[in-house]
Amino acid sequence: MTEIVGYIFSILIGVSLGLIGGGGSILTLPVLVYLLGISPVLSTAYSLFIVGSTSLVGSFSYMKKGLVNYKAAVIFAIPSFVAVFLTRKYLVPSIPDHIMSFGTFDLTKNIAIMVFFAVIMLAASYSMIKDKKKEVETNEGLKFNFPLIALEGLVVGTLTGLVGAGGGFLIIPALVLLVKLPMKMAVGTSLLIIAAKSLVGFLGDVANQPIDWMFLTKFTAFSILGIFIGSYLTKYIPGEKLKKSFGWFVLAMAVYIIIKEIVL
Known part of the structure; x- marks a missing residue:
């Protein structure tokens, strides 16, 4: 029964990516860990493949529609x-299973990954809930701050490697603010970047993790x-309103994970 519910949630992961261009990995890791009982380390690897493959199709x-800026994607990617x-090949495997103790509380690798996530x-x-200024849908005035875009790519890549998150909530603002891309093009470019770096990150896990290919392919x-x-529903559901509602759900999930891993 839990596996069926897990597959239902996997559809919702794709719906989220299709509707708002992000949020898929925010659902993926909790579903794999808490619902399907997969270890956090292996779940981050699965999340990279699931979100990467889904984002690639979505892109x-x-x-x-011509809503992908390949130059920005390459500079960032x-x-x-x-x-x-x-990060996946060397940093994650090097983290000890037991990190440290605080009195009676033991900080393990699995707990650290979930709390960091x-x-x-x-x-x-916060990125989803806050009100944003209306974006002007134009391609004029595009500029490329190469050092800042590259630095942002480095930071997002490290975060992706640690927790399996695609990082759309970081990539999209960077493309809008640093490259001045219109929002729709930023979403399309973000999906391509998420796909590429997530699948590259997964390659670093193939030799380190026991991959259940049958389950991973179905999910x-x-x-x-x-x-x-999700892409079909964008015709009928305002994306900004949905993003804000999803943001409140993500906030509740974050609080739940922190309480479950640290307090309970």
């Missing part, structure tokens, strides 16, 4: 590729189905 529709691959969720929820297939549903 195709933006490519057809190259340092991100390096960071996410090295919850902090990322808090940042994501990803349902998620891809969800992104088609």
Whole structure:
């Protein structure tokens, strides 16, 4: 029964990516860990593949509409590729299973990953909930602050490698503020970046983790189905209103994870 519920949530992961261009990884890790009982370290690897594959499929529709800026994607993605691959290949395996103790509380690798992920969720929820100024949908005035874009790619790549999050809530603001992309193009470009760096990061796990390919393929297939549903629903549901509601849900999930891992 829990597996069926898990597959239902996998569809919702894709729906989220299709509707708002992000949020998929925020759902993926809690579903894999708490609902399906997969270890946090392995779940972050699965999340990279699921979100990467789903985002790749989702980016195709933006490519057809000319809403992907390939120059910005390359500038952002190259340092991100390096960071996410090295993080998954060397940093994550080097973290000890038992990190430290605080009295009767033992900080383990699994707890640290989940708490750090919850902090990322808090940042994501703030990004989704806050009101934003109306974006002007124009391609004029695009500029490329190469050092800042590359630095942002490095930071997002490291975060992706640690917790398996695609980082759309960090990538989209960076593309809007640093490159001056219109919002729709920022979402399309973000999906392509998330796809590429997540799948590159997953390659760093293939040799380190026991991958259940049958489960991973099925879960990803349902998620891809969800992104088609989400893309269709964008015709009828205001994306900004949905993003704010999803932000409150993410905030509640973050608080739940922190309480469960530290207090309970």
